[in-house]
Amino acid sequence: MSEKHATLTIEDKSYTLPIVEGTEGDKALDIRTLRKTTGYITLDSGYMNTGSCSSEITFLDGELGILNYRGYGIEELAENCSFVEVAYLLLIGELPNREQLNDFRGLMSRFALIHEDLIHFFDHFPPKAKPMSILSTMVNTLSNFYPEMREDSDEELLIIAARLLSKIRTLAAFSYKKSEGHPLIYPRYDLSYCGNFLNMMFDKPVKPYVVHPEVVATLNKLLILHADHEQNCSTSTVRLVGSAGVNLYTSISAGISALWGPLHGGANQAVIEMLEAIHRDNNDFEKYIKKAKDPNDKFRLSGFGHRVYKTFDPRATIIKQACAQTLKALNVDDPLLEIAMQLEEIARSDDYFISRNLYPNVDFYSGIIYRAMGIPTNMFTVMFAMGRLPGWISHWTEMMQDTKDRKIGRPRQVYLGPKKRDFVPIHERK
Ligand code: SDX
Numbered sequence: 417m418s419e420k421h422a423t424l425t426i427e428d429k430s431y432t433l434p435i436v437e438g439t440e441g442d443k444a445l446d447i448r449t450l451r452k453t454t455g456y457i458t459l460d461s462g463y464m465n466t467g468s469c470s471s472e473i474t475f476l477d478g479e480l481g482i483l484n485y486r487g488y489g490i491e492e493l494a495e496n497c498s499f500v501e502v503a504y505l506l507l508i509g510e511l512p513n514r515e516q517l518n519d520f521r522g523l524m525s526r527f528a529l530i531h532e533d534l535i536h537f538f539d540h541f542p543p544k545a546k547p548m549s550i551l552s553t554m555v556n557t558l559s560n561f562y563p564e565m566r567e568d569s570d571e572e573l574l575i576i577a578a579r580l581l582s583k584i585r586t587l588a589a590f591s592y593k594k595s596e597g598h599p600l601i602y603p604r605y606d607l608s609y610c611g612n613f614l615n616m617m618f619d620k621p622v623k624p625y626v627v628h629p630e631v632v633a634t635l636n637k638l639l640i641l642h643a644d645h646e647q648n649c650s651t652s653t654v655r656l657v658g659s660a661g662v663n664l665y666t667s668i669s670a671g672i673s674a675l676w677g678p679l680h681g682g683a684n685q686a687v688i689e690m691l692e693a694i695h696r697d698n699n700d701f702e703k704y705i706k707k708a709k710d711p712n713d714k715f716r717l718s719g720f721g722h723r724v725y726k727t728f729d730p731r732a733t734i735i736k737q738a739c740a741q742t743l744k745a746l747n748v749d750d751p752l753l754e755i756a757m758q759l760e761e762i763a764r765s766d767d768y769f770i771s772r773n774l775y776p777n778v779d780f781y782s783g784i785i786y787r788a789m790g791i792p793t794n795m796f797t798v799m800f801a802m803g804r805l806p807g808w809i810s811h812w813t814e815m816m817q818d819t820k821d822r823k824i825g826r827p828r829q830v831y832l833g834p835k836k837r838d839f840v841p842i843h844e845r846k
Contacts, residue, residue, distance in 0.1 A: 426454055440475050440484075457828045464723070467647075468655065468825070469818075473506060473810050474646045478724035483731065485644055486510070494734050499639040500524060500581075500609050503806035506644055507577050507813070521609070523578035528603035528612065530586050531561050538594040547798045548676040550591045555584065556669035576664060577809045584805055585609065588798050589616035610635040613802075618790060630745040631789055634738050638782060641731040642803025644810065648723075650675040654808045655815050656825040664812055671808045672801050678718065681800040683779035684786070686718035688793050691752040691759075691784075699755060701762050709768045717763060719756075719780030726773035735781045748788040756781060 420435040422445050431454055434446040444467050451457050460466045475484045483490040486505050493502050497511075504512040504520050512520060537557060541550055562579070586603055593600050593616075601619040603612050611627045614635065619625035645651065654671035658664070675681035694704055707715040722729055743750060760776055763769045783796050791799060815822055 424454070426456065429454075436470070438470075438475075440477070442475075451828070457830075459830050462723075463647075463652075468652060469647070469815065469821075471646065471811065471814060472509065473814060474644045474807070476646055476724060478722070478726050481725060481727045481730045481733075483645070490641065490730055491734065494637045494640050497636075497640060498609070499636045499643070499803070502640045502643050503577070503581060504574075506806045506810045507573055520574060520578060523575060524582040524609055525603075525605045527579040527582040528586055528605075530583050530590070534558075534561065534587075535590065535600070538591060541594075543595075545595075546676075547588070547591055547595070547795050548672060548682075548801070551584070551587060551798055551801060552669045552672040552676075554587045554591070555580070555672060556666050558583065559663050559665035562665070573809075573813055577806065580665065580668065580809065581609075581805055584802055585613045586616065588795070588802060589613055591798075592617055592792070592795060608632065610639070614789070628746070630742065634742045634785060635789065637738055638735065638785060638799070639803035641734060641778060642782075642800050644804070644807025649677070649680045650804065651808055651811050654812050658812045658815055659823065659825040661824075664809065667812050668805065668808050671804075675801055675804065676797055681779075681797045681804070683718045683777070684783045684796040684800060685793055687756075687779055688752065688783040688787065688796070690718045691755050694755055694759070695751060699758070701759060704759070705762055705766065708763075709766075717759070717769075717774070719776055720763060720769070721772070721774040722777045725775065725777065728775045729777040731778040732776040732780055735778065735785065736776070739781045739785050742785050743788050746788050750784055750787060752787070753781075753784050756784060 420437075421432040422435055424431045424433055431450075433450070436444040436446050438444075447458060458466070473486065475487075476482060485493060485502065486509050488505065488511070493505075497505075500521055501512060501517055504517065534554065534557065537554060538550070541553075558580070582603075590600050599621060601616045603616060607615055607627065610632045614627055614631060615625055617625075647655075650671040653674035654667045657670040658667040662670075678686045690704070694701065697703060704715070704717070707713045708717045708720075739753060742748075743753060760780070763774065768774075779800075782799075783793065786796050786799055787793070
């Protein structure tokens with residue numbers, strides 16, 4: 417906490433508000449005593465100017481397009497690490513050494529199976545059940561299989577995290593196999609985190625799946641790029657639900673539900689649906705750009721714009737490069753990539769988008785890579801959830817361990833409804 421402060425003058429009285437400075441120079445006015453000292457609250461719909469907490473996990477700068485996990489730049493992590501290594505970094509705060517990484521990987525193998533009773537749950541979802549709805553339900557159900565999982569759990573964080581990280585991968589693959597009516601493919605001890613997921617998704621008794629190193633490397637990179645993003649909508653949901661003392665699995669289940677929204681993680685699916693619509697419309701870019709700019713039209717360019725990034729989302733830059741590389745390595749020629757690149761070029765030279773600092777975000781190109789891997793469009797947001805899981809767990813844990821400042825999340829409001837009025841019995845109502 418710095419000694420600096422701001423002065424707030426209301427009517428003829430002055431108040432001092434302490435200034436809090438972050439390690440990367442971010443600044444905040446500490447208003448924790450504002451209502452008590454001034455009788456006023458602040459109003460900030462969408463929390464566009466409001467910090468909900470202090471955190472040591474991720475730093476991002478939306479103006480400069482910077483994203484660091486525990487002080488390491490996303491570019492170096494995506495280039496040099498595995499997803500399991502970055503998950504460890506987010507959870508523990510330090511990159512693992514070889515022994516620590518091997519132990520963490522061993523936990524992932526140990527927890528890869530799900531209880532056979534859980535598998536029967538899949539049989540009772542309707543055939544067209546949405547994968548994110550299944551995932552949220554199944555993760556919440558896990559809390560019944562591990563009732564000891566509470567905020568004061570004495571289980572080591574890495575065991576708790578490994579169990580959920582490993583099982584969400586199995587749940588995702590099993591839900592896909594069930595939706596296809598195919599036999600389940602069980603996890604294998606000899607495969608990596610990403611290799612196991614791909615094998616569980618695509619291996620078939622009649623046609624064994626060959627785990628392609630390029631695909632594994634790209635999937636690691638994608639999951640790393642999705643692993644955390646400070647106080648976004650779904651992470652804030654996990655913190656808010658957890659602040660009431662709710663167990664980790666149920667808090668994560670709430671985060672999965674928030675991520676599902678097309679304005680949030682659901683955008684990666686919406687991008688592909690938008691690009692397919694443009695493709696069907698003979699690449700009529702003008703029509704869609706016009707719709708996106710029309711204030712009376714609900715249509716927005718999915719994968720464009722961001723609450724925080726007012727320049728290129730650094731993740732989108734890496735994913736765009738990986739997109740072209742992966743399609744080439746897999747010898748996939750997807751017309752949607754060309755359409756996406758043309759759409760980006762048109763939008764980025766249009767004053768409507770330039771004046772609003774609207775750039776491609778993490779969701780704009782990621783779906784094209786998932787398509788090339790063979791992942792169905794309706795599972796793209798499930799992939800986002802798998803990637804974001806270590807971030808959610810890290811934030812839930814950071815909040816739960818903050819015994820000094822932790823409070824149940826409960827924002828205030830400004831009331832604009834009717835003033836107090838007398839009750840009217842039903843026989844007198846018109
Ligand atoms: C994610 O927060 C995170 O960190 C999220 C995330 C993470 O890692 O967790 O990064 C992941 O959610 C990325 C965002 C995915 N969503 C989309 O791609 C959906 C499309 N984008 C928009 O709906 C929008 O940009 C949001 C929701 C992402 C951000 O919305 P804001 O910050 O509330 O901004 P806004 O809606 O007030 O937009 C400001 C202006 C408006 O126009 P005016 O009222 O000023 O005339 O920009 C316009 C908007 O209409 N605008 C768009 C647009 N995004 C904003 N116009 C057309 N197309 C768009 N995509």
